[in-house]
Amino acid sequence: MASAPQPLPGPDAAEALLREAQAAGASDVHLRPTGSGYLVLLRRHGELVERECLSETDGARLLARLKILAGLPVYRKDVPLEGRIALSGTEPRLLARTTFLPTIHGEKAAVRLFSSDPELLRLDGLGLPDEVVREMESWCKRRQGLVLLTGPAGSGKTTTIYAFLRRLNEIHGGLSIATLEDPVECDLGFAAQTQVEPEGEITFARGLRTLLRQDPDALAVGEIRDRDTAEIAVRAALSGHLVVSTLHAARTVEVPVRLLEMGVEPFLVASTLLGVVAQRLFRVPCPACEGAG
Numbered sequence: 001m002a003s004a005p006q007p008l009p010g011p012d013a014a015e016a017l018l019r020e021a022q023a024a025g026a027s028d029v030h031l032r033p034t035g036s037g038y039l040v041l042l043r044r045h046g047e048l049v050e051r052e053c054l055s056e057t058d059g060a061r062l063l064a065r066l067k068i069l070a071g072l073p074v075y076r077k078d079v080p081l082e083g084r085i086a087l088s089g090t091e092p093r094l095l096a097r098t099t100f101l102p103t104i105h106g107e108k109a110a111v112r113l114f115s116s117d118p119e120l121l122r123l124d125g126l127g128l129p130d131e132v133v134r135e136m137e138s139w140c141k142r143r144q145g146l147v148l149l150t151g152p153a154g155s156g157k158t159t160t161i162y163a164f165l166r167r168l169n170e171i172h173g174g175l176s177i178a179t180l181e182d183p184v185e186c187d188l189g190f191a192a193q194t195q196v197e198p199e200g201e202i203t204f205a206r207g208l209r210t211l212l213r214q215d216p217d218a219l220a221v222g223e224i225r226d227r228d229t230a231e232i233a234v235r236a237a238l239s240g241h242l243v244v245s246t247l248h249a250a251r252t253v254e255v256p257v258r259l260l261e262m263g264v265e266p267f268l269v270a271s272t273l274l275g276v277v278a279q280r281l282f283r284v285p286c287p288a289c290e291g292a293g
Contacts, residue, residue, distance in 0.1 A: 013061070013062050014062055014065035014066050014069060015069070015087060017029060017040070017062070018085070018094055018111065018113070019087070019094065021042050021111075021113060022092070022094050022113055024042065024044060025044055025045075026043055026044045026113060027043050027044070027112065027113060027154065028042070028043040028048075028110060028113065029043075029110070029111040029113070030042075030043070030048065030108070030109070030110050030111075031059065031062060031063055031066070031108065031109040032108050033056075033059065033103055033106035033107065033108060034053075034105060035105040036056070037053055037054055037055050037056055037059055038053070038054045038055075038056065038058070038059025038060075038062070039052075039053055039054075040052045040053070040054060040059075040062075045283050046281055046283065056106075059106075063100075063107055063109050066085075066098060066111065067081070067100065069085045069087070069098075070083030070084060070085050071083055071084075072098075072100070077102060077107055078102055079102070080099070080100065080101050081098075081099070081100040082097070082099050083097075083098045084098070084183070085097075085098055094113070095113075095114040095185070095186070096111050096112060096113050096114060097111070097112045097183055097185070098110070098111050098112075114185050114186055121159075121162050121163050121166050121186075122163055122166065122167070123136055123137065123160075123163045123167050125163070126156070126159065126160060126163055127284075128160075128279075132277065135275060136167075136275075136277070139164075139242075139274050140164065140167050140171050141171060142242060142274060143217070143240070143242060144238070144239075144240050144241055144242055145237050145242060145243070145272055145273070145274035146233065146234060146237035146243050146244075146245075146272045146273050146274060147164070147242070147243070147244040147245075147274050147275055147276075147277075148224075148244075148245055148247050148273070148275075148276045148277075149161065149244070149245070149246045149276070149277045149278075150246065150247055150248065150249045150250075150252065150254075150276065150277070150278045150279075151279040151280055152280070154281070155279050155280055155281050156279060157246045157279065158181075158185055158246075160277065160279065161245075162185075162186055162188060164244055165177055165188065165190075165191060165218065165220055165244070166188070166190075168218055168242070169190045169191075175217040175218055176192075176214075176215055176216045176217045176218075177190060177191040177192070177216070177218045178191060178192045178193070178194070178214065178216045178218075178219055178220075179191055179192070179193045179194065179219070179220040179221075179222070180194050180196050180202075180204055180207045180208060180211065180219075180220070180221050180222055181193060181194070181195055181196065181222040182195065182196045182204075182222045182223065183195050194211075196222065204221055204222065204223065204224075204225060204226075205228035205229045205232060208221060208229060208232045208233065209232060212232070212236055212241070216241060217241065218241065218242040218243070218244070219233075219236060219242070219243045219244070220243075220244050220245065221233055221245040222245070222246065223245065223247070223248075224245050224246070224262075226262070227262045227263045227264075230259055230262040230264050231262075231263070231264055233245060234259070234264050234268045234269065234272050235268070237272040238268060238271060247259070249278075251278055252276040252277070252278045255273075255276045256269050256273065256276075259273075
């Protein structure tokens, strides 16, 4: 039986909370102001569950410590902030993305935890159906074309892209693999990874144009959001590059339609699109409970 969570906060409350969330398999930690205090919530298996209710003072301390861990200015409470947290010293290493947003009751914080499970960087370790894994393996053996993933936020599209790139590197070896991400969620080691700045100098479209001049074999683009990015990605796939990205669509059959709506020529879509994967997260029964039933 799992032990009850320890009360917060203490001198290492933020670190303890993140480690607890990691051990519990949570994907996100939320710190939500209510006007009279702060709610601490964990998202596990898609459900947001309340862990504790803190006083305003304790909640503000916890929020400030999260900012310090993320390398952000504690005094800025009037603007949105984004940062990254990396906790080492114990295994597994904890990596997280943090966002802070002013609300009418104070700042709201959300922390996205990145899995360090090496099995989740393998196509056959994602829980995908066998036929989908085989199909994606066949795409990895191609040297050009466009692979697109679609699905709701938080459904693991980036993790699938990482696993795809890892398998691609295993099959071919010696490839020049580059990524454009917002943000970079995991250091792959075998790829040159760049974090875009949508409001700054490095956008997906501009970064992709530059990457194509750096002799890449395969490219991962975090998301195709606009016509420029779509056209560059498709033409890169047509000219001898393997490109993998994500695109917002409800179903696989809607992905080509979205590309057409963005202004990509029909013949380019038909010539370059290798395949589309639409993914969702589904809860898996606990093995112990399933066996008992």
